Amino acid sequence: MSASIPTLDIQRFDTDRTAFVADLGAAYREWGFAGIRNHGIPQSLIDRAYEVFRRFFALPEQVKRKYHVPGGGGARGYTPFGIETAKGAEHYDLKEFWHVGREIPRDGKYADVMPPNLWPEEVPEFREVAYALYEALDALGSRVLSALALHIGLPEDWFADKTDVGNSILRPIHYPPITATDIPNVRAGAHEDINLITLLVGASAEGLEVLSRKGEWVPFTADADTIVVNIGDMLQRLTNHVYPSTTHRVVNPPGDKARQPRYSTPFFLHPNPDFLIRTLPQCVSADNPDRYPEPITAQDYLLERLREIKLV
Template sequence: MSSRIPTLDIRRFDTDRDAFVAELGASYREWGFAGINGHGIPQADIDAAYGVFKAFFALPEDTKKRYHVPGGGGARGYTPFGVETAKGAKHFDLKEFWHIGREIPDDSKYRDVMPPNLWPDEVPGFREHGYGLYRTLDRLGSKVLSALALHIGLPEDWFADKTHYGNSILRPIHYPPITADDIPNVRAGAHEDINLITLLVGASAAGLEVRSKQGEWVPFTSDADTIVVNIGDMLQRLTNHVYPSTTHRVTNPPGEQARKPRYSVPFFLHPNPDFLIDVLPSTVTPDNPSRYPEPITAQGYLEERLREIKLK
């Protein structure tokens, strides 16, 4: 684990709340990133989810592509290799991925922007383990947001009714082995996340790097029991950059390591689609005037960003 980006035990939220909130807030103000352990998610559950995700990515290309939704912006199901491109990048990322979204009733007011999930028939247990991990990370993310709310002077439950129907996404990613040398593409180009916060489970493989305020790339390889949690652009905007959405990337490993696949599973926690992202008054000061005079809905912001990264 990088000694510079803190890792905190979230059990302290219940036993040593003020100190935990202060330390977590300080980590996010400085880095936009923190490691979270003590989360209580059984390793067996994480392993089972990774098992079904790996089984899906091992299927034949033609089978996987049956779960691709043309024109869907990758919102649900499968997105093939070579599609997503980091904002402003010349070359596509070296990855393929799947999206699991929130299960909502067909008569929900959000159904038009939150389509039903797809589930691959070929992989037993995919729905059980995939959506199980989704719900687990959703709960953990809500706890992190409670701590952040307290840190900026909001009630602990401030985010609860703004994210309970959030258009959040669990994204199992497969970075295939890199078989050619000197290619211009990287596994994931330098980018910021779109959403409120991202929870990355199983980030124990090397490759993730975070750009410091001084412009230095800092490797952040966590212990197996640590979930990496970072700030996304929506929360940066909502908090008037009190919490920065820090640029990060996934680099290509050296030598023979590049010939091995890499898997990761981020959970992108989003607000409800109609939530209005409007700068919080408590984050506006003489030294930090409002940077965003015009509010925007979460859905409007999401669609804007999906076009930028070539998913729409």
């Protein structure tokens, strides 16, 4: 792991709160990224999740495509290889993925923008295991947001009622082996995430790189017991860039490593769809004037960005 991007023990939020909040806030102000260890998510759950995700991606293409929803923007179910393209990129990413969303009452007020989940019948354990991981990462993300709220002078529970029905997504990703040479595509082009924060659990191989403020690409491969948590564009906008949404990518590995598949599972923590992203007054000053005088709802912002990456 790079020594430059800090890894912090989140148990300190309970035992050494003031210092932990200061350290976490400083890491995000500088990098937009941090590693979180002692997060409490059982390794057995993470391992089981990766096992069922691998089994799904190993299914025949025509079977997986049964769960692709044309026109659905990839919101739920399967998105095939060769569709998602990083904002501004010429070539599509070398990946396929699945989306698990929040389970909500189908007569609830967000039902029109948060469709029901799809579950692959060929992998019966998928639903139970994937949703258990979804809920565990959702809870961990809420703890991180509590610490960040304190760091910028908000109540600890400020985000609680703004993310409790958030349109958050668990995304198991498969990057297939790369067998061609001299291809212009990369596994994931340089991009920033759309949401509030992203939690990346158990990347199975190196490849993640983070763009430093000096313009250098810094590799960030987490230890097995560490979850990588980074700032997304919604939180960058909300905090008027106090917390930067840092550009990152997944590069193609060299030599024989390119012929190995790569799996990763990010959790994109979103606000509730009707949450109004309005610059926090705590984050506006003479030195940092309001960059976003016009607020936007989380749902409208999401749709705007999904169009840019060619999912809708």
